[in-house]
Amino acid sequence: MNLHQFRFVQEASRRNLNLTEAARVLHTSQPGVSKAIIDLEQELGIDIFTRHGKRLKSITEPGRHVLESIAVILREVNNLKRIGEEYTAQDTGTFSIASTHTQARYVLPQPVARLRQAWPKVSIRLHQGNPQQVAQMVLDEQAEIGVATESLADYPDLVTLPCYEWQHMLALPEGHPLARQKRITLEDIAAWPLITYHPSFTGRALIDQAFAQRELQPRIVLEAIDSDVITTYVQLGLGIGIVAEMATQGSAPENMRGLLTRPLGHLLGSNVARVAFKRGAYLRQFVYHFAELLSDRLDRDLVAKAMQGHVADYEL
Structure with a gap:
């Protein structure tokens, strides 16, 4: 054999x-x-x-x-x-990362840039997919680390750790009637055409759950996997949008021009992005470093203990 x-x-x-x-x-x-x-x-x-x-x-x-x-x-x-790669060429190699579009677009750029500064000879491959595809890429060893909000914790052959917490934001055109309200309810949101994520992406399950608990049926007129697509159509006046907090941060990003935002954590709850590694895999030094760059709550010792089975999870 x-x-x-x-x-x-x-x-x-x-x-x-x-x-x-x-x-x-x-x-x-x-x-x-x-x-x-x-x-x-x-x-x-x-x-x-x-x-x-x-x-x-x-x-x-x-x-x-x-x-x-x-x-x-x-x-x-x-x-x-x-x-062998680690000890024969300790500062070189190829590092493959799997993530959803939202993570790749809004969360990973700074950690990737900082990793390249620290490990300039390491080549980085970024694979994008839905959360299930991210998990499968890690399982199939096409990627050494996966980053997503949904699904990663559902696979017993993955070691997953919470990375950071985030909430959804309501995106409104300037001058929209809801922008003048001090307190916005789910009933208020359900009364307007809504643009948000495809059901398998970026915390959509929490959005659906919140409306269902209030026995509301939002008028979703467009679903997308890309936050920029959502805010673009809000800018065009097709409706109001629910987007990830990460997509609205920074100094006047182009995708948010002409829009106002309101936090929705008190209505929709919070989301937790997670990192995943294949159980039993050997992690090279720059993989540990990248995990630390993703979140100040992750460090080499914690990840190493989790990979050895000593830490099943931890709370943010």
């Missing part, structure tokens, strides 16, 4: 048992993937997959155990590579 066989089996599982797709990702041929899997099954004396003709149909019971062991083996192989 060899690592190529392990990778082929793992990728076949990840690609919903589609060997053609697994072969494409692995830059090899479909017959080659199929033969490698069959050779491993024969060597182990078990079927990892059930088949219908030449197609893989499902993962067998022993196959699930094989996949668990393969995941551990390949994780430790990657750890060995990182250890």
Whole structure:
């Protein structure tokens, strides 16, 4: 048995048992993937997959155990590579970060810039996706760290730590009737066309929950994954907007020109952005440094203890 066989089996599982797709990702041929899997099954004396003709149909019971062991083996192989990279070229390497658009656009620029100053020979790859995709990129080791608000804590194979707390803001055109009110309620917001996030992004679940608890149905006229898109349409007069606090900060950002904001934490509750690492992964020095740059509540010792299983979580 060899690592190529392990990778082929793992990728076949990840690609919903589609060997053609697994072969494409692995830059090899479909017959080659199929033969490698069959050779491993024969060597182990078990079927990892059930088949219908030449197609893989499902993962067998022993196959699930094989996949668990393969995941551990390949994780430790990657750890060995990182250890080698760390000690042969301690100040170089490639650092991959997975995050949602909001985190990449409004939160990560300063920490990334400061990391580049401290580690100028380190190349940074920034991957963006929805929270589920961020989690999967960390699990698949396409990224060493993930940053998002939703979903990260739902994966047992991820070590997650709260990073910082934030609230939603109401974005209003200057001169809007709500801008003159000292106290804005959910009922007030529900009376106007509303522009906000897609249901899987940037704390949208808290927004929906707050309205549902008051038995209100907001008139959502546009959903987006990008805060700049939301505020652009508010500027055009399509409605009022609910956006992440991070998108409204700074000195007169272009996306906020002509708009006023009101905090909504007392109506919608607070959100917690989290960082995630793959459980059992070896973290290089610049990964620890980046975690510290993300939040003054994170430090190397805390992250290291969490990775060793000594700290399951901590409160902001």
